[in-house]
Amino acid sequence: MWDNQLFLESIPILLEAFLKITLVVTVLSSILAALLGLVWAIGLRELPGWAAAPLRFVLDFIRMTPLPVHLLVIYYAFNNLSAMTVGVLVFGVHYSTYMAESYRAGIESIRKGQWEAATALSLPASRTWRAVILPQAIRNTLPSLGNWAIAMFKDTPFLIFISVPEMVTKAREFGGQNFSYVESMTVAGVLFLVASYPTAVLMRKLEKKLAY
Amino acid sequence: MPTDQTPDTPAQGNGGVPRVQFEDVVKRFGSTTVLDNLNFTVGHGERVTLIGPSGSGKTTILRLLMTLEHLTDGYIWVDGDPLTHARQDGKRVELRSKQIAQVRKRIGMVFQQFNLFPNMTVVDNVIEAPIHVLGQSKEQARENALSLLDKVGLSHRVDAHPSQLSGGQQQRVAIARAMAMDPEILLLDEVTSALDPELVGDVLAVLKDVAASTDITMLIVTHEMQFARDVSDRVMMFDSGHIIEEGHPDKIFSDPDHERTQKFLQAVI
Numbered sequence A: 001m002w003d004n005q006l007f008l009e010s011i012p013i014l015l016e017a018f019l020k021i022t023l024v025v026t027v028l029s030s031i032l033a034a035l036l037g038l039v040w041a042i043g044l045r046e047l048p049g050w051a052a053a054p055l056r057f058v059l060d061f062i063r064m065t066p067l068p069v070h071l072l073v074i075y076y077a078f079n080n081l082s083a084m085t086v087g088v089l090v091f092g093v094h095y096s097t098y099m100a101e102s103y104r105a106g107i108e109s110i111r112k113g114q115w116e117a118a119t120a121l122s123l124p125a126s127r128t129w130r131a132v133i134l135p136q137a138i139r140n141t142l143p144s145l146g147n148w149a150i151a152m153f154k155d156t157p158f159l160i161f162i163s164v165p166e167m168v169t170k171a172r173e174f175g176g177q178n179f180s181y182v183e184s185m186t187v188a189g190v191l192f193l194v195a196s197y198p199t200a201v202l203m204r205k206l207e208k209k210l211a212y
Numbered sequence B: 001m002p003t004d005q006t007p008d009t010p011a012q013g014n015g016g017v018p019r020v021q022f023e024d025v026v027k028r029f030g031s032t033t034v035l036d037n038l039n040f041t042v043g044h045g046e047r048v049t050l051i052g053p054s055g056s057g058k059t060t061i062l063r064l065l066m067t068l069e070h071l072t073d074g075y076i077w078v079d080g081d082p083l084t085h086a087r088q089d090g091k092r093v094e095l096r097s098k099q100i101a102q103v104r105k106r107i108g109m110v111f112q113q114f115n116l117f118p119n120m121t122v123v124d125n126v127i128e129a130p131i132h133v134l135g136q137s138k139e140q141a142r143e144n145a146l147s148l149l150d151k152v153g154l155s156h157r158v159d160a161h162p163s164q165l166s167g168g169q170q171q172r173v174a175i176a177r178a179m180a181m182d183p184e185i186l187l188l189d190e191v192t193s194a195l196d197p198e199l200v201g202d203v204l205a206v207l208k209d210v211a212a213s214t215d216i217t218m219l220i221v222t223h224e225m226q227f228a229r230d231v232s233d234r235v236m237m238f239d240s241g242h243i244i245e246e247g248h249p250d251k252i253f254s255d256p257d258h259e260r261t262q263k264f265l266q267a268v269i
C-alpha cells in the first residue's frame, strides 16, 4: 500500500544521492564522452589507414560489449581508483564511442564543397576543422549528443555493480529497510524524469541558438 | 653539359616560363580515362576559356590545377614550379602536402555552387584565409575585405550570413573571397550556371571588372559565350579530353575550322 510518510521521508535521501552521485557522474562523463567522441571522429578521418583501422576496432569493441562488464573489469583491474572515478571514466569512454558515431554522421553531412573551398583557400587542416567543418558538424550533432547524455543518465543505476551508492541503489536500500519499495522507487523515477526532460528542452533551445 | 637527361623543370619555349603548364597530364577515374596525355600552356596574364561538350574534361582540368583531384600521371607546373608531382632524377615523385600548399596559394577558384562558409558572416568568409594562410593582421585583412566587398557591390551586407543573400550576391562574395588571397591564377568553373538568369549579369560585370583591372591569369569554363568573347585572349575547344581547336575568340566563335566546334557552338548559342 502507498505510504505518504515513506514517500516524503525518501525524498531528501534520494535527492542527496541524486545530486552527489547520479548528476555528478552524468555531467562529468558527458563532458568526457563529448570530448573523446570528437577526438575519435576526427582521428578516424585524419589518421592513415594503418592507425585508423585498430582505432575503429577498439571503438566497435567497446560499443558492442556491455557497460557493466567494463565497470567491473576496470574496477578490479585498477583497485587504486575510487569507484566514482571508475564510474566517470567507464561511462565517459563507453558513451564516447556512441558519440563518435554521431559526430561522424554530423561531419559526413557537411557538403563536399565546404572541404573544397577550404582547399582552394589553402586553409590548413587544423583551421578547416576548427573554423569550417566542426562549427557546422557539431550543430548537426548536438541533438544526438544530448540524447546519448540522457541515455547515459538512465544507465547510471549500473553503478550498483561497483557499489557506488547512486540513487536507485539508495531507493532499494530505503525500500528494504521499510518493507515497501513503491514510494522510494517512484521518487527515483520522478527525479530521473525531472532531470531528463529539461535537459532535452535545453538541448533543443541550444540547437536553435546555434542556427545561422 | 649532359643533354640526354630530362631536366627537372619543364621545357621552356620562347617567352620564358609559362604561368601554367600541363605536361602529359593523364587523369583516370577508375577505369575511365578522362584526360589522356594532355599538353597545353597558359601565359602570364592570359585569359583562356575552355569550351566543349559535357563530359569533355573541362572541370577536371580546373580541379586538377586546384589540387582537388589527384593527378594520375604527368606534371602540372605553375611558374615552373611543380604543383603536385615533381621530376627528380628523371623519376616522377609526389610532393608533400606542405610543398603543395606553397604553390597552391597562388591559385584561387570560384565554384558553380559558391561554397561560402555558412557559419561565417560575409566579411568573415573573406578574411578567413588572408589571416590564417597569408598571416595578415585582422585589421589589415578586414580593410582589404571591405574594399573588395565594395568592389563587388556588397558593402551593405558585410555582416549578413550567406543564407541571407541571393545566389548572385553569394557568388560575388565568393569572388571577393578568392580575390582576397591575391591569386596569380583564378579558376572559374561555370560560376553563373547555378544562378537565376536575372542575377547572371551582376556577376559577369564583377568578373569583367576583375579582368580589366588586374593582370590575373584566368582559366574560365563558361556557357556565356558573349562573356567569353569579351574577356578571353584564347579559347580552347575540348572534346573527350583533347584540345581539338584553339585560337582567338573572334576566330573560334565566328569561323571555327573544326566541324565539331561548329556543331557545338550552334548548339549552345
Ligand SMILES: Nc1ncnc2c1ncn2[C@@H]1O[C@H](COP(=O)(O)OP(=O)(O)OP(=O)(O)O)[C@@H](O)[C@H]1O
Pocket: B029, B032, B034, B052, B053, B054, B055, B056, B057, B058, B059, B060, B061
Ligand atoms: N569523381 C568522378 N568520378 C568518376 N568520373 C568522373 C568524376 N568526375 C568526373 N568524372 C568523369 O570525367 C569526365 C569529365 O568530366 P568533367 O566534369 O571534367 O566534364 P566537363 O567538361 O566539366 O562537363 P560539364 O560541361 O558537364 O561540366 C566525365 O565523363 C565524368 O563523368
Ligand SMILES: [Mg+2]
Pocket: B058, B059, B060, B221
Ligand atoms: Mg564541368
